[in-house]
Amino acid sequence: MTTVETQLFQTEQEELISGSEAIAIACALADVDVITAYPIRPYDTVMQYVSKLKADGVFDCDFIVAESEHSQFEIVKHASAVGARTFCGSSGVGWFYAFEAITVTAGLRMPVVAMVGNRALDDPGAFGTEHNDALAVRDLGWMLYWVATAQEALDIALLSWRVAEDPRVLLPMAISCDGSFLTHSQAIVNVPTSEQVRKFLPPYDRGKLQLHPDNPITIAPQVNEDWLMEIRRQSDEAMHRSVAVIEEAYADFKKTFNRGDPSAFIEEYMTEDAEILIVGMGTLALPVRVAIRRMREAGKKVGFVRIKFFRPFPTEELQRVLGGVKAVCVIDRDYSFGSPSFAGVLFHELRSTLYPLEKRPLMLNFIAGLGGREIHTNDVNHMVDIVQKAIDTGKIEQEATWIGVRE
């Protein structure tokens, strides 16, 4: 490997950087081979940093500015087939513009790693965060992770290549980052050394799946009803296997870098004796934790579960944590119009997670923070009040409530 080593990666360092910059640095640390960019806010800041790192010789990659998101994702898909480590990303409608490429990337089991800077699917015009863009891949065979801090963004990027490229998995992975709140907000991040990363992250080796004249295979022939079902089943099995691979990689991550949560899949906050558990994803963790601290001071038994991996979905862990409580308060930064409860995507996933339990908690849903609107601690209090009322009366008046909407 002839990566240009710089001062930056020879000793562990603390840097004041944004989530986007943290992922750009992860690209350099992982010695990514092909990176494709196309401008759309807010994800594209990652590509601004990547291009600068390349320009300054911090690392060597083929950095291609594509003419559309569709091409952006197609280029890395094909680079991945010949054995190159890849990275790309998008936001909102850009992610949707690439959707054909995104779905075949998963169908072909190409371990592309992508960042989604969560953004509203405008029209009408909106740059702010909303989770529907990334959630749209939930059925396709992409692993999907929501980060909450810049440090986590860097760490999970490194984990992503390790898990995605593992021969037992070979599935693409998307790292979801709330627009602005994460992509553009700076925090202190511990940047590991290249040496540490090399220990944790082996080179990408496609083995007998590599498209090369020495290995003249045919990728994606016409299979039709003769074989498609078997091939879909293989993707399903790969997603099943990814759970153990994630656990293994996360344990190794914690050993190598000396940080991390007890679980790779969820983060628990004051859950032990909680009667009400709030569940959500991404940066809304911050106001929720603050609100919970204050409620705890007032004697209210409230806790929080942050779902990190949305795919594979941590069903058993969530059953264990949420199973015993009185009520579950799900915050969705997304919508699913016309869905069973006219509620959010996460809410429905959780309800189906908890359905098999003998003792099911009450479940209420709150649609909040769409289009990047801030979720304040007061909003969280308001949600918990509604949940408490449902517990007291034993009656749910309304399953899904939109928070802070002008009527």
Added chain:
Amino acid sequence: MTTVTQDLPPVKGVKNIPLEEQFTSGHRTCQGCESALVMRLMIKAAGPRTIVLGSTGCMYVANTTYYSTPWVVPWMHTQLGSSGSAATGTAAGLASMMRKGKMKQEPINVIAFCGDGGGADMGLSAISATLQHEEYNLLILMYDNESYANTDIQVSGSSPWGANSTFSPPGTLHRIMNRRWKKNTAGMLAVGHPQVRYIATGCASYATDMMNKVRKALSIGGPTFIHTLDPCPKGWDYDPMYSHELGMLAVQTGIWVQYEVEDGKVTLNGPSKMLAKGKKRLPVEEYLKRQGRFAHFTKEDIAYYQSQIDVMWEKWWIPGVIPPSPEDD
């Protein structure tokens, strides 16, 4: 250029065409399919150290049935509008890994093909972008059977004026449903990407010429483009035994112009060169009347068609390549 290209000298005469097949039995294209012949000649010319990427279309669907692929070389499907991106991604992956010492350094041909629907319509912007990347050695070959053939023959931006297709059937009120004139794809790409070292048109009826164009495109360096005209018995509605003849007629009537643009220099070649020098063109009717897709044409339609071909040869700056003619003096 990050890697050197393969040394692929021109084939001198039919007898020197390599015997080895890289596109063999197993495909299920129609009898008389010229696009299948283009595939066979293309990969014969390129040889075994080649990766081929194929866009959706007849040359994917009819060619790569699981367990009976005809491709001896490594082959991968790409999306309908992605021939350009497939070529870029493959070439970039190889270049990056070779430069960083992750893969053995060697020149590997990268060819992405697409149909006229995939190339001239949907994939045009990706092809254009790919042609801007001088650092990657690759060839995009657009096989033009003048319709979206695989989905049951629908009109594309590369279909001829007036042609009958399942989206442009002649009717009692509208005899001519396709009022668009065929897009000038190779010319447009040559004019729009002057840094590209090689862009050519070809036709499998002139097999060695076509193969040598592929060889030049792969060895000259950087991104290159070839556009072939492929008679399609199903879509054009004629007896499969006439494919070869129809290709020749397209050239001899002047409807299809054979040329190369190499390092900014345009050369008309083969019969097209003779036509430019004044050899008489055959009337377009000779070509049109052989195909069912033009069976509804009236005398006026044929005269209109002829007039447009005459304009191309008499008024264009370079026939078949650059339309705007300089001010008449």
